Amino acid sequence: MAKTKFTETELREHIEYLANTNKDHTELSDYINLALRFNNYIDSQHPDIIKIKALQKNLESENKRKNLIDKFMPSFTETALENIEDSTTRIAGIAFADIAEYSFLSKFLSPKENQILLNGLFTALISILLKNKGILNKIEGDSLMFCFFSQNEPHATTEEEECEIAEKLFNTCIKMQRAVNLFNKTAPELIKEQNTQEEKNAIKDAYSILSAMREDEIIARAFNALFQIKIRVGADIGEASLGNLGSPELKHFDIIGGPAIGAKRMETSSPIDGLRISRRMYNLLEKKHIPEKYARQFRAEAKKHDGYYSTIKTEEIFREKEVIIYDKNNQQIPSVSIQVNPLLPEDICKQTEMLLERKEEFAIERILNTIRYYRGNRLVIQAIEDLFKRKGIVLRKHLMYKFLAPKQYKAFKQQYPEKQERIEHIKENMSLFTIFSLCGMYQDRYSTKTEKKAITAVSREFSEYDRFINTTLTEAQQKFKTQSKLKMENIFFDYVRLPVIMAHIQASLMEWLYKEIPQELGTSTLLKAE
Numbered sequence: 102m103a104k105t106k107f108t109e110t111e112l113r114e115h116i117e118y119l120a121n122t123n124k125d126h127t128e129l130s131d132y133i134n135l136a137l138r139f140n141n142y143i144d145s146q147h148p149d150i151i152k153i154k155a156l157q158k159n160l161e162s163e164n165k166r167k168n169l170i171d172k173f174m175p176s177f178t179e180t181a182l183e184n185i186e187d188s189t190t191r192i193a194g195i196a197f198a199d200i201a202e203y204s205f206l207s208k209f210l211s212p213k214e215n216q217i218l219l220n221g222l223f224t225a226l227i228s229i230l231l232k233n234k235g236i237l238n239k240i241e242g243d244s245l246m247f248c249f250f251s252q253n254e255p256h257a258t259t260e261e262e263e264c265e266i267a268e269k270l271f272n273t274c275i276k277m278q279r280a281v282n283l284f285n286k287t288a289p290e291l292i293k294e295q296n297t298q299e300e301k302n303a304i305k306d307a308y309s310i311l312s313a314m315r316e317d318e319i320i321a322r323a324f325n326a327l328f329q330i331k332i333r334v335g336a337d338i339g340e341a342s343l344g345n346l347g348s349p350e351l352k353h354f355d356i357i358g359g360p361a362i363g364a365k366r367m368e369t370s371s372p373i374d375g376l377r378i379s380r381r382m383y384n385l386l387e388k389k390h391i392p393e394k395y396a397r398q399f400r401a402e403a404k405k406h407d408g409y410y411s412t413i414k415t416e417e418i419f420r421e422k423e424v425i426i427y428d429k430n431n432q433q434i435p436s437v438s439i440q441v442n443p444l445l446p447e448d449i450c451k452q453t454e455m456l457l458e459r460k461e462e463f464a465i466e467r468i469l470n471t472i473r474y475y476r477g478n479r480l481v482i483q484a485i486e487d488l489f490k491r492k493g494i495v496l497r498k499h500l501m502y503k504f505l506a507p508k509q510y511k512a513f514k515q516q517y518p519e520k521q522e523r524i525e526h527i528k529e530n531m532s533l534f535t536i537f538s539l540c541g542m543y544q545d546r547y548s549t550k551t552e553k554k555a556i557t558a559v560s561r562e563f564s565e566y567d568r569f570i571n572t573t574l575t576e577a578q579q580k581f582k583t584q585s586k587l588k589m590e591n592i593f594f595d596y597v598r599l600p601v602i603m604a605h606i607q608a609s610l611m612e613w614l615y616k617e618i619p620q621e622l623g624t625s626t627l628l629k630a631e
Contacts, residue, residue: 106140113149116156126160133157188344192258193250194270194382195238195360196336197368198226198277203243206330214310219243221307222330224300225280225291233273238356246364247273248356255340260388267338267385274334274376275395278441282374282448285329287311329452335367337379363434370424372438373474374445380435383419392419402443409446409480417479446484449475453485457492465610469603477541482534494613499527501536501605505598533606540594540602 107115116133123129133153137143142150200206200222207215223240230237230247238246249266251258283291287308295301311330341358363379371377378386386392396415403410418440423433442448449471456464475481489496503510517523563569 107136109142109145109147109149112136112140112142113153116153120156120160126163130157130160130164133160188342190255190340191250191253191343192255192263192266192339193248193341193343193356193358193360194266194336194338195246195248195341195356195364196270196274196334197244197246197364198274198332198334199244199368201331201333201373203330207243209314210310217303217306218310221304221310222281222284224295224303224307225284226277228295228300229276229280230273233269233276235269235273238354244368246361249273250341250343250356263338264385264389267382268389268391270336270338270382271378271386271391274336274378275439275441278332278334278374278376281330281332282442285311331373333368333371333373334376335364335369335371335378336376336382337361337363337367338382338385339363339379366424366434367436370436375441376439377424377436378439380421380437383437399440399443406444406447408444409484410440410443413440413480445478446481449481450484450488453488454492457488460614465607465614468610469607472606473599473603476534476537479534482537483532486533489609492613494609496528496533496609497605498531498533498536499524501602502527502531502539504601504605505536505539536602540598 116129116136119129119132120126134157137145137150137153142153210218223245226245227237233249235247235249238248240246249269251262251266253262280291284304284307292301292304295304337360339358339360341356341360343356344354345352346355346357347353360379367377367379383392392415396418399418400411400413402408403413420438422436422438424436425433453468453471456468472482472485475485486496499510502513513527514523517526
């Protein structure tokens, strides 16, 4: 601003000229304030000065509104939605991320602490989404819904564009899971990755809550020695409806349709710490050789730290599974679950070791829960078994084998008649994962055959009433007998096979614990069975 003072009218005309010729008014309000002070018009009631102050107030309101829009709708999101009117159809990649067991966790925190913790975590996740130019659809409690979509109608969307959407969505989901891993470690690098000081402070404040929780004995007993926030992520891609939903007075942008439903189903069935995607999305990724590249990078990251996953097979990183929707007549949806953390065995091992160091009963229970959850993960179970060996925890694998496969054990006994030789051979040549695989074989054998649909007579030929009813009754009774036997096998697995194997592991842990705890402390608190 020139050092010549303006009259009231000159200043008004000058300010109005700047307001009309400049689209960006973010700094004009500050300029007006400076001009009023320089010309000693701050307290003036002159009509032209009153008009200037009114304009300044309008500019401040406009700036606040713009800041609010920028906060909730980045410029690229606004651009993406420009061509969408009330509703349209697009190829969309949609994902959900949900915090596991947060309802239970939230009971231990005040409303303010819950807000700080969630805001810190969401800051880390949303910053990844925005960097990848994704769209945050909604936040619902402790979960996020986000998406990427084509700018063209489905018939005009090329396969290459669809593959790019799938790739962006995949990379975003993976980065989010890894950000949660850094968040749990209260890693400084996660703070450094944020763009603004406000974002950095949000994560710092959340770290403070996380650290306090780990030091709280009550919360530590409820969770584990190193409290971890875990999320499930699920994603799908397909043709979806986009538009503004709501009443005439209040609407909001939303996405509905097949991929939204599919993504939610993928999320609810996703492994904790992992990602589950639809088979359709996986097929699109394969066209760009993404799984192959990802598997190489995954193993390389593990190898860098001499990790267990340095030898992981590609089919173990990408595991195909049919997701069964029981309320939809046992509909099976092809899906692929994906390993995200290259150092998962080491992280689980570290947490297990910290729990063992506590030498308390609740810690044993947490270890058993971890083993039960990861019993299908070969390398995680191998890491835990190696830890047990280092700690001197003796697993009676020969007794587990004898319980699960008595006929095979009897034949094995003839091959190795000396008991100690037999025990040592099984100890060295049969892993804990092999025991769980044998146990799971029974579960898979019967659970895949069990049906939940009742018999129907819709397609049966009708010749005479009584014959029709008798035929239906005979078939229903036969099916009932077959399904009853299968379900009894499933019940036997749930209530006998798996609990007995877990009891063997628990007994080994308790045996070790008895030796570790000085006798004068007593062992009465350790007698409680699982």
